[in-house]
């Protein structure tokens with residue numbers, strides 16, 4: 001697994017982990033992020049059980065696990081939350097934040113460990129990074145794609161972690177930052193059309209994020225948007241019409257073949 005420092009200033013760092021060449025082909029590639037502030041760390045979307053050993057090895061190159069003060073799960077999916085019991089076993093004092101609607105569901109990943117999760121209210125909240133001088137903000141991103149979903153904004157670095165918003169399905173050697181935005185659209189489009197259920201929710205998120213005006217947007221899959229690509233990405237998202245896939249021709253054709261077979265039985 002590779003890691004790269006994407007922000008470093010005033011005792012405050014962001015590190016991205018990802019592009020694991022040893023990852024099984026069966027699991028989707030994910031990015032994990034760590035914020036290290038005054039020696040205290042916050043882990044964003046820690047990843048699945050399958051990649052836990054690689055993530056742990058890479059993290060310990062940057063910080064001791066004793067200093068992981070909090071974990072934020074943007075939503076409930078297994079590629080984000082299924083490793084939580086392992087993190088809780090390793091760091092018993094860690095505070096784990098996720099949407100209040102998912103606490104009872106994520107607890108199913110407990111594997112014998114009692115997961116004490118802090119349920120984030122729908123309007124979001126401020127999260128301190130341990131006893132450092134830094135707080136991050138959980139920004140509502142409901143229905144983008146999950147019905148209880150948060151982005152994370154860090155005012156010190158002006159970085160926004162966007163979870164699955166901005167996700168792209170990329171080849172293993174893809175760069176960490178988006179280079180050619182128009183080419184990158186092809187790697188994001190299908191994901192958003194299928195996984196994002198609500199155009200209204202996406203537009204509301206874009207409006208919220210334009211007010212925040214982050215310098216970088218970091219998704220859980222794919223590559224980071226920075227510089228002019230931040231606005232290009234928000235503009236693209238604002239024009240996207242999602243939640244229509246099941247009305248398309250693909251499904252109609254599928255229905256014809258599969259349903260007719262069932263009918264005959």
Ligand SMILES: [Fe+2]
Nearest residue numbers: 075077145164
């Ligand atoms: Fe997801």
Ligand SMILES: [Fe+2]
Nearest residue numbers: 077079164220
């Ligand atoms: Fe994801």
